[in-house]
Amino acid sequence: MSLRTEPGRHGSEFRRRRKLCDIQRALAKDPPDVATLRRMAISEGGLLTDEIRCLVWPRLLNVSTEELPPPPGPELRVNNKDYEQVLLDVRRSLRRFPPGMPLKEREDLQEQLIDIILQVLARNPQLHYYQGYHDIVVTFLLVVGGPLATLLVDKLSTHHLRDFMDPSMDNTKHILNYLMPIIELVNPGLHDFMVRAEVGTIFALSWLITWFGHVLSDFRHVVRLYDFFLACHPLMPIYFAAVIVLHRESEVMECECDMASVHHLLSQIPQDLPYETLISKAGDLFVQFPPSELSREAALQHQAERTAVSTFKDFELASTQQRPDMVLRRRFRDSVRPENRNKAVLTKPRTNRLVKLAVMGLTVALGAAALAVVKSALEWAPKFELQIFP
Amino acid sequence: MSSATGGDRGLESSLEASINSTCSYGSTRARIFKIIVIGDSNVGKTCLTYRFCTSYFPERTEATIGVDFRERCVEIDGERIKIQLWDTAGQERFRKSMVQHYYRNVHAVVFVYDITNMASFQSLPAWIEECKRHLLTNDVPRILVGNKCDLKDSIQVPTDLAQKFADLHSMPMFETSAKNTNDHVEAIFMTLAHKLKSHKPLVLSQPPENTVELNSGAKTSFPCGC
């Protein structure tokens, strides 16, 4: 009997090579095929290498890399209101750098990190520094290097991170408020337990505002998540946070039902999470319970109907990368206007969850039959895709 | 949050161990003292709470984002007591909308400043003011801690100035170092715990939900309770 394993069509190495090809082809198109790049960033393994990330992240953020900003002069730090706090935080961020890195090199990068942060803040006076912002910026610095990182972080800060950088953290709190409704939709028992414990949501604060950069020690996991978040709706990190809590259901339920015990358990994030599975689940939750759904949940308790128009709008908004909180508020406004709801139900067909997952490059807990559905859905997906990720 | 806050994994797991070995949550429930630690960024709040809960000085801390939690069980006059330390973020924006939740049911407050940093001392009135706003009662014990007194060459806040300030606000004042082993961080928190233990029972009572839980548990399994 020959049990030699062949590098079959479905081996992981094969999939990897095919993905590399797909990414290269999408990048080579003029203009680049951003929809495909998004799908690659979301689907299993993400963007695979840092070399690819250097090429794809700017596309996902729609940043032109032709003109890189020059490094700032020393005057940037003089009389700078943020310098003190940034310096304190960057000095203490040793764990974000690879353990074996020579001291000189690390100190050099820390200086660059301070510069990038101050540069972006100087270019956008409406933005306010928060502790944890440095955990995001360091990820970009380590992957794409200083000058390009400045451009990417600038764009990210005025879009995905915008709400976190308001003068107050009220909008951040507002976004955290969506954590419990997501958990409730999937697991009411767990939700009730957490409500009884009065645990609050601050355990997820650093997850949200650092895109998990502050709490994960393996850099590969961090960049994998960044692939995912950069390709998705700005609210995806809160879905991912919910998925982590849901994943730990049994541990939570075994806890003493009080704030301290549950906060303590949840804030110690396990380092061996099954990231690919959780990413799929987060994508699936987003498709099933899009932000519009949640704000309606919050506003009108139970509105069972899920409409094409609402999910479609969510994708549409995602592609224009608006501030996450603005998205929520807009959805909220729309959903409370009754004539809107009825129109949606009457005139739009229900979109297929599988189709939307396929567009994101995800297959969640699907049997063979369901996979076939996804495949056929993909045949007409390109057109759909154009609409949702222009 | 806390997983990334302090030093290496070894320290964290020793913290874990100390929680699990000394605190049994079973039927003999330990009394809980909840203490919130506040003060400017970088004054050493995280190091102090680490020192007390693990007996180590963490070589590396990171910025605290939101609220971190550490605890340790101690025995005072034969009674087992769980001391919960809530370590908070120093940056102002966090406390404005995030930290209130954690002021609930606190039994004591520790204000920290850095004796090598005058600005951190000058922020104290703002911290005290904020604390007043969040606490329901006035008689929550508060203490003032000047940290980093191992850095003798860079003192900016003279002891008598700090003492005067503490007197003015009727708080006990301590100068200490989270870094030096013999600087009685332990003693400071234990003093506070003793004070709490002998304090009015009303302040010390557990949050109501715990009481309810205990009662209903007693009803279902042990009809005659304690």
Ligand SMILES: Nc1nc2c(ncn2[C@@H]2O[C@H](COP(=O)(O)OP(=O)(O)O)[C@@H](O)[C@H]2O)c(=O)[nH]1
């Ligand atoms: N020399 C000295 N340094 C300290 C002491 N306590 C803390 N530090 C240092 O001060 C910095 C800030 O400490 P940290 O606990 O993170 O401050 P926090 O922002 O108040 O939590 C770190 O670099 C610590 O190593 C101390 O007692 N002596």
Ligand SMILES: [Mg+2]
């Ligand atoms: Mg701290």
